[in-house]
Every structure is written in structure tokens, then in C-alpha cells.
Amino acid sequence: MHKSRPFPFRHLAWAFAAAAVAGSASAENYPDKPIRMVVAFAPAGGTDIVARLVAPRMAELLGQSVVVENRAGAGGVIGTENVAKAAPDGYTTLMATMGNLAVNPYLYSMRVDVQRDLKPVSKVVEVQFALLVHPSVPAKTLREFIDLAKSRPGHLTYSSSGIGGGPHLAGELFDSLAGTKLTHVPYKGSGQSLSDLIGGQVSASFDSLLQALPYVRDGRLRALAILGSERSPLLPDVPTVAEAGVPGYEFTNWYGLVAPAGTPQPVVEKLNGAVRQVLGQPDIRKKLEDMGARVVGDTPDAFASFIGAENKKWEKVIRAAKITAQ
Structure with a gap:
């Protein structure tokens, strides 16, 4: 009968040490090839604009190209899943939105869990929204718009980037609080x-x-009207929705960078540092602020906590409004 041999713990310790050294060296050399920044929506939208402002400056700091790639479809699900399933090596990232990370999990049957399968890097910006109308609409104020909508329920239409996207949720929240019935037209x-x-x-x-x-x-x-809690310094004469007669209304969208879960922490920190340096550059900051964005740039942990809170908030809204993807 053979006696079991003691496990060679020194070999295991050596293996762990070697892996740690290799991981450290890998992070130290990162990046040594181009980085993909996926946008899960079509070109020319808000997410695409932010990504294409930030990516080239990150490339300058990191010494490698940061290539923006549009992977649109299913309200942002296709691009999100593509990144969540990518190798966790720091060479695939997602410029994500509230829709990607806090709305779609409650609208779609996703093949990934965004809070489990994606690693937050940094919130980038918060973006002010406004209720916009075509000049042919005979309403010069929010009150006139509400009165017009109530006089002909369903007659006024509003467009959005897709079912469950920020503009759609903003419209549903407006209908709920203003007592209107607008017709949603998703694109x-x-x-x-x-x-x-x-x-x-x-x-x-x-x-x-x-x-x-x-x-x-x-x-x-x-x-x-401005949808957030404060007027925009870019349109100081335009009141907020709450000021103009719909108490309690507030909506703000946000964008942030994430990577696949399992991405080494030193790599995440390097990406985070690059994002925050870019957002600190005066010309980039001014461009974003001139377009109605509030520049953020925070830590991975702070962004993770924020995403968790947003999921709780929007799950309640979606369930209450009975919004479903079509």
C-alpha cells in the first residue's frame, strides 16, 4: 500500500509567484497593441460622439491606437455582449450608457450579466437632456405642449434611439408625471x-x-425644457421640466467605460488613469461642456457602486411602466 506523498507546497508557491510576476510584467507592458473601444450604437449618436472625442487622446497617453468600433443592434445588447465575452486582457472596452448597463438587463433576455461580466473603469460624463420640438409644433412653452398633448391624446409623436433607451424612458416618465399620452416612435x-x-x-x-x-x-x-434638476448654462433661459409645471420630473443620462470582468486590476487602473487625464485636458473638457455634458472621471469602485444604484432605480421604472422590448 502506497502512502500519499505530502503536496509540494513550495512548488505551488513558486507557481503563484511566477504567475504574479508574469501578470505584473504584462500590466507593465500594457498596452502593446491597439485597443478596441466598442460603441453599441450606430454612428453619430451621443455615445459615438463621446467615444470619438476620448479615444484619440487615450491613444496618445497609452502609446497605442484606441479604435472606436460601432457594434449596433438590439438596443445596445449586441455590442455589450461582444465586450462581456471578449478576452479580459484590456484590449477590448465598451463606451457604455445607462441603457447598456442599467436598463437592458430588464428589457432583454441577455446572455450576460452586466454587473458580473463587466468591470467598471470610470464614469466619463453625465449628459443633460431636453424636451425638443420641431418648429411646426404650435407650442412655445412646456405648458402649451402639455395642453396640446392632452387636447389630442396620441396625436403628438416623439422619437427615440430605440425601445428602452434613455429618450424612451424619459418620455415614459414624462407621460406618467404630466398626464399626457404621446406616441413613441423608436428608431x-x-x-x-x-x-x-x-x-x-x-x-x-x-x-x-x-x-x-x-x-x-x-x-x-x-x-x-431641460430634463435634469438644474438649468443648462448653455440654454439659461430654458426652464427645467419641474420648474415649468411637472413637479418631481428629473432625467439625466450618463456614459462610462467598462472592460470584461477578469481584466487585471493594474490594467483597469491604467485605463482609468488615461480616461481621467483625458477628461482633465482643458480643450476636451470645454468641448464636452459646450455640448451639454458634465465631465466626471471617477474611480472603478465609485463607478461600480453607481451602476448598482442605477440598476435598482431603473428596474423599478421599467416594471412600473411595463416597458418591454419588441
């Missing part, structure tokens, strides 16, 4: 949604100032 991306609003195919949109502000300034769109 495949915010670029198409905004284009048809400018063209007059729809009456209104609850959209980001990030992309809509130039059209408000040149008169092709009219801003009736």
Missing part, C-alpha cells in the same frame, strides 16, 4: 431619431444636448 439609433425630428417627421424628442444643441441654436429645433 435604430439616435442619429436617425434626431434627423427625422429635424425633418418634421415626428413632433418631439427627449434628447441629449450633446448632439441636439447646434440645431437648437440655429432654430431648426425648439427646446421647451
